[in-house]
Amino acid sequence: MISVEEAQARILAAFKPTGTEVMDLAHLAGRVLAADVKAPSDQPPFPVSAMDGYAVRRSDGETPRKVIGSAPAGHPFKGAVGPGETVRIFTGGVIPKGADAIVIQEEVDIVGGDVQFNASALRPDFIRTAGLDFKAGDVLVPAGKRITPRDMALLAAGDITEAKVRRQPRVAIASIGDELSAPGSPRQPGGIAASTGYGLSAMISMWGGAPCDFGILPDTAQEIATVADADAELVVTLGGVSVGDHDLVQKALGTADFELDFWKVAMRPGKPLIFGRLGTTPILGMPGNPVSALVCAILFLRPAIDALLGIESSASGAPQRFQYGCRPITARLRHDLPANDGRQTYIRARLIHEGGDVWAEPFELQDSSMLSVLAKADALVVRVPNAPPADTGDRTDIIPLDGY
Amino acid sequence: MISVEEAQARILAAFKPTGTEVMDLAHLAGRVLAADVKAPSDQPPFPVSAMDGYAVRRSDGETPRKVIGSAPAGHPFKGAVGPGETVRIFTGGVIPKGADAIVIQEEVDIVGGDVQFNASALRPDFIRTAGLDFKAGDVLVPAGKRITPRDMALLAAGDITEAKVRRQPRVAIASIGDELSAPGSPRQPGGIAASTGYGLSAMISMWGGAPCDFGILPDTAQEIATVADADAELVVTLGGVSVGDHDLVQKALGTADFELDFWKVAMRPGKPLIFGRLGTTPILGMPGNPVSALVCAILFLRPAIDALLGIESSASGAPQRFQYGCRPITARLRHDLPANDGRQTYIRARLIHEGGDVWAEPFELQDSSMLSVLAKADALVVRVPNAPPADTGDRTDIIPLDGY
Numbered sequence: 001m002i003s004v005e006e007a008q009a010r011i012l013a014a015f016k017p018t019g020t021e022v023m024d025l026a027h028l029a030g031r032v033l034a035a036d037v038k039a040p041s042d043q044p045p046f047p048v049s050a051m052d053g054y055a056v057r058r059s060d061g062e063t064p065r066k067v068i069g070s071a072p073a074g075h076p077f078k079g080a081v082g083p084g085e086t087v088r089i090f091t092g093g094v095i096p097k098g099a100d101a102i103v104i105q106e107e108v109d110i111v112g113g114d115v116q117f118n119a120s121a122l123r124p125d126f127i128r129t130a131g132l133d134f135k136a137g138d139v140l141v142p143a144g145k146r147i148t149p150r151d152m153a154l155l156a157a158g159d160i161t162e163a164k165v166r167r168q169p170r171v172a173i174a175s176i177g178d179e180l181s182a183p184g185s186p187r188q189p190g191g192i193a194a195s196t197g198y199g200l201s202a203m204i205s206m207w208g209g210a211p212c213d214f215g216i217l218p219d220t221a222q223e224i225a226t227v228a229d230a231d232a233e234l235v236v237t238l239g240g241v242s243v244g245d246h247d248l249v250q251k252a253l254g255t256a257d258f259e260l261d262f263w264k265v266a267m268r269p270g271k272p273l274i275f276g277r278l279g280t281t282p283i284l285g286m287p288g289n290p291v292s293a294l295v296c297a298i299l300f301l302r303p304a305i306d307a308l309l310g311i312e313s314s315a316s317g318a319p320q321r322f323q324y325g326c327r328p329i330t331a332r333l334r335h336d337l338p339a340n341d342g343r344q345t346y347i348r349a350r351l352i353h354e355g356g357d358v359w360a361e362p363f364e365l366q367d368s369s370m371l372s373v374l375a376k377a378d379a380l381v382v383r384v385p386n387a388p389p390a391d392t393g394d395r396t397d398i399i400p401l402d403g404y
Numbered sequence: 405m406i407s408v409e410e411a412q413a414r415i416l417a418a419f420k421p422t423g424t425e426v427m428d429l430a431h432l433a434g435r436v437l438a439a440d441v442k443a444p445s446d447q448p449p450f451p452v453s454a455m456d457g458y459a460v461r462r463s464d465g466e467t468p469r470k471v472i473g474s475a476p477a478g479h480p481f482k483g484a485v486g487p488g489e490t491v492r493i494f495t496g497g498v499i500p501k502g503a504d505a506i507v508i509q510e511e512v513d514i515v516g517g518d519v520q521f522n523a524s525a526l527r528p529d530f531i532r533t534a535g536l537d538f539k540a541g542d543v544l545v546p547a548g549k550r551i552t553p554r555d556m557a558l559l560a561a562g563d564i565t566e567a568k569v570r571r572q573p574r575v576a577i578a579s580i581g582d583e584l585s586a587p588g589s590p591r592q593p594g595g596i597a598a599s600t601g602y603g604l605s606a607m608i609s610m611w612g613g614a615p616c617d618f619g620i621l622p623d624t625a626q627e628i629a630t631v632a633d634a635d636a637e638l639v640v641t642l643g644g645v646s647v648g649d650h651d652l653v654q655k656a657l658g659t660a661d662f663e664l665d666f667w668k669v670a671m672r673p674g675k676p677l678i679f680g681r682l683g684t685t686p687i688l689g690m691p692g693n694p695v696s697a698l699v700c701a702i703l704f705l706r707p708a709i710d711a712l713l714g715i716e717s718s719a720s721g722a723p724q725r726f727q728y729g730c731r732p733i734t735a736r737l738r739h740d741l742p743a744n745d746g747r748q749t750y751i752r753a754r755l756i757h758e759g760g761d762v763w764a765e766p767f768e769l770q771d772s773s774m775l776s777v778l779a780k781a782d783a784l785v786v787r788v789p790n791a792p793p794a795d796t797g798d799r800t801d802i803i804p805l806d807g808y
Contacts (some may be wrong), residue, residue, distance in 0.1 A: 025587060029606035043775075044596060050773065068411075074583030076594035092583055092692065094594045132769075134776045141779070148609065149808055153603030153694050154775040157596070161588035179478030183429060184565035190480035190498045192448060192561070199557030202433035206553065288477075288496065290557050309585055330760045356734045356799055367454065370537045371447075371558040375545070395760055402806075404553055 001266040003385070004299060004344045008223045010261055011275055011300050014282050017310030018167040018233060021147035028147045028281060031165040032208060032309040036139045039158045042131035047095040048073075050126045054086040054108060054115050055099035058122050071096055086115050093126055102126035134158065144310050146208065168210040169308035171301075172232040173197050174217045174224065176240040177288055182216065195371065196238045196290040203297055203404060209305045225257075228278040233308050235281055236301065239288030258283075266385060267344045269368035270296040289368040295346050295380065298404060331379065333390055334361035340387040349398065351378035359399050377401055405670040407789070408703060410750045414665055414677055415704050418686050419712030422637060424569040429559060432551045435569040436612060436713040440543045443562045446535035451499040452477075452561040454522050455528045458512060458519055459493040459503035461485055462526050468518035475500055480691075490519050499531055506530035538562065548714050550612065572614040573712035575705075576636040577601050578621045578628065580644040581692055586620065599775065600642045600694040607701055607808060611709045629661075632682035637712050639685055640705065643692030670789060672747045673772035693772040699750050699784065702808060735783065735802045737764035737794055744791040753802070755782035781805055 001008075020034040049055065049071075056065055063088035071077040073092030080097035087096045096311050107121035135138060140158045141151045147165075155163070180194040181187050194299055201211040212232060217223040228235050260276040262290035267273075274285030284301065286293040331351060349360040360381050363373045379398040383390075390396060406414075424438040453459065453475075460469055469490035475481040477496030484501035485491055491500045511525035538544060544562045545555045551569075559567070584598040585591050601617050608615040616636060621627040632639050664680040671677075673696035678689030688705065690697040735755060753764040764785050767777045783802040787794075794800060 023727075026605075029609070044773070045591075046594070048773075050771065059681060071594075073581055074594050081592065092581070092596070121647065127711070128771065128773055132771065133774045138776070140776070148779070148805075149603045149606035150698060150775070150781075150805070152605075152606045153599045154779040156587045156602040157599035157694065157775050159587050159597045177477055177496070179476075183560045183563050187449075188478065190450070190478050192496070193563045195557045195561035198429065198560040199553045201430075202553035202556045205433070290561065294557060296473070329757070329762065353733070358733065365536075367536065369448070369454065369531065369532055370539045371561050372542070372544070372714060375554045375558045377554075383480045401552075401554070 001264045001271070002262050004265055004267050005274070007265045007273065008300060008303055010306050011284070011304050014261070014275075014277075015233070015304055016308035018169050020164045021167050022162050022164050024030070025152075025161050025163075025362055028155065028163055028165065029149060029152050030146060030208065031168075032146050032311055033141055033143050034164045034166050034310065036143050037141045037155060037158070037160055037163050039134045039136055039138045039140050041136045041159065042382060043129055043133040043157055044130055046076075046130050048128050049089045049091060049093050049102050050128050051102055051104045051123075052090050053102050053104040053106075053126070054092075055081060055089045055096055056086045056101050056103055057081055057083065057098055057121065058101045058124065060084060062119050064111065064116045068113055071098075099286045100124055100127070133294045134265050146309075146311065148255065166309045168208060169305055170212060170230075170232040171202055171204050171209045171305070172214055172227050173204075173238065174214045174227045174235065174237045175238045176217055176224075177238075180216045180239075190211060196286075196288075196293045199290070199294050200236065200238070200297055200301075203294070203301070204305065206404070207302050207305045208309050225278065228281045228283060232281065234295075234301075234304060235278065235283045237283065237285045238293050239287070267299075267346070269346065270299070271343065273300065275300075287368075290371050291348075291368045291374045292404075293361060294374060298380075298399065298401075299346075329358075329398060329400060330395045331360040331381075333360040333381070333394050333396050334359045336392055337362070337381075337383065337390040339389045340383040340385065342385045344385050345383040346399070347381040347383060348373050348377040349379050349381045350376065351398075351400070360396060405668045406666050406673070408669055408671050411669045411679070412667060412678065412704060412707055414597050415688070415708050416711050418665070418679075418681070419637070419708055419711035422573050422712050424568045425571050426566050426568050428558075429565050429567075432559065432567055432569065433553060434550060434612065436550050437545055437547050438568045438570050438714065441545050441559060441562070441564055441567050443538045443540055443542045443544050445540045447537040447561055448532055448534055448583060448713070450480075450534050452532050453493045453495060453497050453499060453506050454532050455506055455508045455527075456494050457508040458490040459485060459497075459500055459531070460490045460505050460507055460526065461487065461502055462505045462528065464488060466521070466523050467704050468515065468520045470518055473500075475683050495751075504528055504531070550715065551714075553749055569714045572605040572612060573638065573709055574616060574634075574636040575608050575613045575709070576616045576618055576631050576634045576639045577608075577642065578605055578618045578631045578639065579642045580621055580628075581642075584620045584623075584643075600692075600697045603694070604640065604642070604701055604705075607698070607705070608709065611706050612713050613709045620802050629682065632685045632687060636685060638705075638708060639682065639687045640701075641687065641689045642697050644689070669712065670747045671703075672749045674703070674750075675747065677704065679704075691772075694775050695752075695772045697779045698778060698808075702803065702805075703785075704751075733762075733802060733804060734799045735762040735764040735785075737785070737796055737798050737800050738763045740796055741766070741785075741787065743793045744787040744789065746789045748789050749787040750803070751785040751787060752777050752781040753783050753785045754780065755802075755804070762802075763772075 004174040069077045070088035071093035072090045076094040077096040081099040101122045101124045175194045183193040204211040349362045352359040473481045474492040475497035476494045481499040481500040485503040505526045505528045507525045513520045589598040605615040753766045756763040786801040
């Protein structure tokens with residue numbers, strides 16, 4: 001058995017970023033940039049007013065100003081502001097030549113057509129200088145970042161119309177087990193519905209991959225080899241990786257062109273994880289228990305997809321992000337917990353926000369067959385190997401499950 | 405001017421959940437259930453073994469057992485376990501009649517074909533009882549919940565093949581401003597690229613709505629009324645809501661069949677927010693500054709979409725979730741902050757995880773035109789109206805921007 005950290009490091013080492021494709025701006029949200037996107041020009045392109053008011057020369061002091069024109073956004077004033085003159089201006093309007101301050105409209109009196117105000121109303125800081133937001137050549141969004149909605153607005157502001165992104169990694173999924181049938185189809189005696197693949201496909205899509213579910217496969221080497229032949233960057237098998245005579249993935253793989261990297265990780269749930277390569281395709285053999293498999297996906301599959309997407313922190317193996325498969329945060333325990341054994345343990349828990357603290361309340365039942373508990377959980381409490389007993393109120397690392 | 409909380413309450417009150425549609429299991433991820441989904445049957449449907457080993461009768465104590473058959477998952481043993489007998493069993497295998505405990509395979513010796521073990525190896529708790537995960541009639545996923553990948557696995561395990569969900573609310577977007585042009589198209593003098601709509605569309609999709617971007621509209625009542633005639637649950641306008649002579653949305657709306665609910669919210673950025681109804685369509689008039697508009701989207705548009713989706717916490721106006729537009733968490737300030745004025749202020753900040761604490765470090769520049777700062781931010785620090793000065797290390801409410 002190896003540690004979770006070693007397993008994560010070995011998996012990360014096996015993946016390189018996928019190839020690239022160029023996508024239109026409208027389709028960039030959620031994609032990962034393959035190269036820095038730089039601003040072609042300054043934003044704003046020219047000094048603009050941050051307020052509605054009057055563009056004036058500071059050197060004129062409190063002299064009443066004669067209004068010589070106006071500068072709404074998108075309609076620059078063509079002349080210049082001379083001594084004793086002002087231009088009516090609006091938010092986003094280009095600062096006319098000669099002007100170096102704004103007086104906001106709430107601070108003026110119009111007397112006989114002239115604009116009057118106190119010297120304290122002269123505000124050079126209400127001028128947004130050219131390039132205040134970004135300058136030509138600045139990196140707007142860096143390579144390896146997944147593009148957020150806020151980045152979308154920034155790219156649009158930078159007049160970007162397309163960008164080079166990573167191709168979505170293809171992940172093939174095969175469910176293995178004689179007891180499985182598709183949801184809603186007739187079950188054989190002793191049978192249950194295959195479930196993990198549905199959760200896994202949704203996770204893979206959410207993490208930026210392209211899932212391809214091969215459904216339920218017979219436990220034979222030939223069938224598994226077929227999946228590995230699929231044009232995928234990674235094959236995930238579900239089930240068939242334990243020690244029983246009927247856990248055939250290992251046997252099946254033993255007869256194929258399979259190179260084992262590791263088998264068994266010192267963790268709970270999820271111990272019987274297999275990682276290796278079938279021909280040229282990496283294969284991640286996950287436990288058949290749905291909870292174990294989904295926890296393994298969070299810990300091992302997400303980093304693999306991140307590495308395939310060239311997400312920066314995973315390419316560098318950044319320890320903070322991957323120490324527990326994603327950036328852990330701390331919470332306070334709502335229960336005492338006993339000492340842990342030698343396996344890193346992931347306890348399903350509810351989070352409670354109270355008194356400025358986040359509290360983690362472990363569910364009583366932690367059986368790895370209980371999807372209903374995993375679905376209700378807000379977080380996994382991480383217990384390191386041989387952790388001493390923990391008391392109510394102690395701080396503990398948690399992995400939030402928001403959105404998973 | 406009204407408070408952020410009052411504005412949120414008024415907006416929430418204006419929306420009822422959309423109609424429903426039935427979707428196949430494979431397309432349920434991210435959708436919001438319109439009715440509880442209940443389990444049609446127990447899971448597991450029968451008692452099963454949690455481990456690989458031997459199914460035995462406890463009353464036989466340490467008597468060596470004769471192996472009379474096997475029960476892999478999906479292949480139940482057809483007979484019964486009698487005195488002195490055992491059935492080889494595997495994880496997920498149906499517990500044969502007569503057996504009431506499991507002995508795991510690591511604890512047995514095979515002597516002359518018989519299975520031997522100590523009494524302490526008898527484990528009734530390695531039997532998963534029928535209905536351990538869920539029972540027929542249990543609610544698997546409740547109405548008003550957005551379906552997560554974990555819920556997907558749970559629904560599949562429950563043999564659910566379809567469910568009734570809320571129709572995705574249609575949100576029309578119109579950008580208003582003579583200075584705007586589409587990214588990449590030629591700019592007029594004094595012009596800039598329209599940007600907010602791209603960020604907003606991506607947010608609306610992420611929040612479960614269906615955005616429809618009408619692009620850049622001339623500042624006329626007629627054009628805005630056209631958008632309101634679109635078959636949308638909500639129209640969002642960007643720009644044209646300030647006090648200047650050239651901010652025409654108000655004027656335009658004034659001439660149409662517009663009923664104002666409120667105008668101006670005591671907040672920064674985002675003060676000149678308008679909410680009302682044009683004919684039968686609710687209309688949210690957002691500021692032209694992209695940062696102001698995107699902050700307003702997080703605070704006001706997301707709750708509106710949640711209400712349209714019938715997400716439980718918003719239907720009940722749940723105060724915790726919506727106090728600041730989403731559930732705030734606390735962080736410690738990395739800087740001193742001055743006293744706040746009468747407007748609720750949302751300060752763009754970076755988050756730093758250090759020493760088990762989350763620290764919020766406000767960016768130096770907070771100008772509402774700076775998309776580059778908003779794109780880099782991890783959170784908004786919330787400063788309530790008239791908040792006293794805050795010191796470095798003080799706890800403060802933040803709104804995390806993860807995924808926005």
